[in-house]
Amino acid sequence: MLDEKIKEAVRTLENPDLAAFRAEGGRALGFFCSYVPEELLNVDGLTSFRMRSLGCNSTELADSCMGLFNCSYTRHCLERGMEGDYAFLDGFVFVPGCDHMRRLYDNWAHFVKPEFLALVDLPHLRDEDALKWYRDEIEVLWNKLADQFSLPQGQEAVWEGIRKTNRTRRLLAELDRQRWQKAPRLSGREIQEISLYAASVPKERAIPVLEKLARDLEDHDPPEAHRARVLLLGAHLDDPGFIDVLEETGALVVRDAYCCGLRDQLDSVDESDEKGDPFLAIADRYLNRLSCPRMYGDYPRRLEQILGMAEEARVDGIVLEQLKFCETWGIDGNVLLNDLKDRGLPVLKLEREYLLSARGQIQTRVQAFLESMGK
């Protein structure tokens, strides 16, 4: 069993660690996409919070603003934003990750009107000019943050944020690697909870908990027996209930590349040149990690990376989850599905809404998938 602290941070929005941090004068900033440079939000005096909306059962207000054909993650967040449920956060940072996210930003500005709101213009390409562009955008964000929250001037503060975030990511990577073994100690659900925890509490509080977890891993109860090992790919997923359905049906998630899982956590910013440009180092990390399909012209590299991940973790098959109305995953995902199948990998594509629904239907499809693999 995982520490109750971790479980609580996943169950709730404002967790005790975050509340304590703010009570001590710290400021918490919500961020909406894995391309937001989290390092800047974790300099001394700030902490980052990955935006979630679990527990929001209706999107009536948000639907009237964004329409029903937009992604339900953005609608759920807007609903809670309009209801004032994120009052425990001191500001919000966006990137124009996709059509839905850009318009969430517009609606946030118009209806939620927070005291601090920033958008970092993430490019769609990964070439030299795009890298320089994103580097400059990150510096602009830093100047806004420093101004708004009276942060110390100079790059040392940024390097500190980098070190803290890197340390968290390395610990998560260590936990991830044990899953690839023949007998993993952590289930996919547990890894997701750990990842969400690390994205929801101040890093200085998360690091000791993760260190202890890594240290005590041998004593951790292994997941229940499973029928197949799967790689879980896809869009924003912060509901452990979804992975529960997969794992209860016998598909153990031994590696993942979905948003809010470890896809976004496994690459560190290069710290080797601490006299160098921290903004460039951050930009480089974000543009070179395993990309989201919102990045442009990067499909061949993404396919090869996913194939490599599947091979490393010796998976039996791949589950591709996507949020309904997400064009980037919907279109790119269909190409990916066909290519993975062509390479001999069994793939199950599941379209879902932000809130888990049709549990039985998902279970039936997973069962059929396992059977099709002879498991």
Added chain:
Amino acid sequence: MGQLSFQQQLREIPLKARNYSILAALVARIGPLEFARLYKQYPWIPLAARIHELMDHAMNYRESMGAVIQLLLRYVSNVLETHVKNPENLIWYEELLTPEIPAAMGLTPFMPESLGLVLPLIESEAAVAAVDRTENAGYPADMCSFIKTSLGQILADELPKPRVVLTTNSPCDSAMAGYVPIEQRLGVPVFRMDQPYETNERSLEYYTKGLWKMIDFLEQETGRKMDFDRLKEVCEERNKASEYILEFRELMQHRPAPLGGLLLTMSIFGSLLLPGTEATTKCSKALRDEAKRRVERNIGALEDERVRVILWNPPFLIDGGLFQWMEETHGAIVVMDMLAYRSYGMIDTSSPESMVRDLAYDMMKGPMARHTRGPAKNYYEDLIRLFGEYEADMVLMASHQGCKNALAVSGIIRDLFRKQDIPLLDIQYDLVDPRATSPEEIRNQVSNFMETVMAD
């Protein structure tokens, strides 16, 4: 729909003759057998050959409509001729790129999305087979059907294959992601332009660099050299056409508006498909001249103009007759729409640098690049400004269900419009698929609104 008088029918003869002579000339140039082969291979050609039917939606301004149709026929004819005689010169460009640069290199640019834009205007269900094909191949039903149309045509090899493809990240994720399967299916090099979120000096510099890289790419992949003297000629010709269109747009502010809504929408085809050509300049001048003549004589497109409409979002392509029906039934005329509100920026031809930079700027300010890829404020501030400038009475929001960008601004729009007391009719439909909301249903909604809200 009214009937043509005998005099009108007589005037029609040279118009039709001119249009069909373009097709006849194509047959002569590529040979009847080759034309027959294309006619059989590409099911959109027989449909495109019916383009003259659009004249039926322009009862009062047939000269101008004839000029636009002539332009479209020239475009299709050029593409097909290049496809047959010099296929290595045919390149594709996505709808938010303007094709002056490849044209100046002696290449023939073809916009695959152009068929989805024009064919449903002729035949409501023209795109349905391609849409179904895309969905049946596993692509999302909710992605933009405009892209589903071109993707479906590509999946069935119904479009002439290009040497290379040029594309952008605008106007939306559907269009951007759609080029992943398109690239895979075609197996040709693809160049991607990356438009930042905001349009400012810094983003213009970034986008301009992209355009220079596009020139390098074209030179490398096609073996053609960039000819800046030729680009200068193209841009100067384009500037002439832009001046005419800007004047035409200004004339549409006159009360009564001189020409009808469909023509306004179709006025973009020159700048989209054949910019920098004499044909486009001629067509643009014809529009301006007819509008000017009418304004000078105070003749409106309608005898009794009762409601002036701003149409926002891409127009209802599945009902080419909607504009005329609104005009005849409700005295309601579209005086400006989103697509017609292109930037038509003048290109400074003093140097290669100034030309490339101004072309980049024009692309960034393209109607959907600016409105849907960019901040929502571009979308609603332009709309509200045009409402005032054109002394409009209402806004008709064509809420295409595949345009998530636009749908997601609906709450802000309602909020702002309520505060400013702007009447708004918001109709949800699909741009090219009449099965979502039929033309009849669209017309019913328009009638209900006119008879209730606008009757006050």
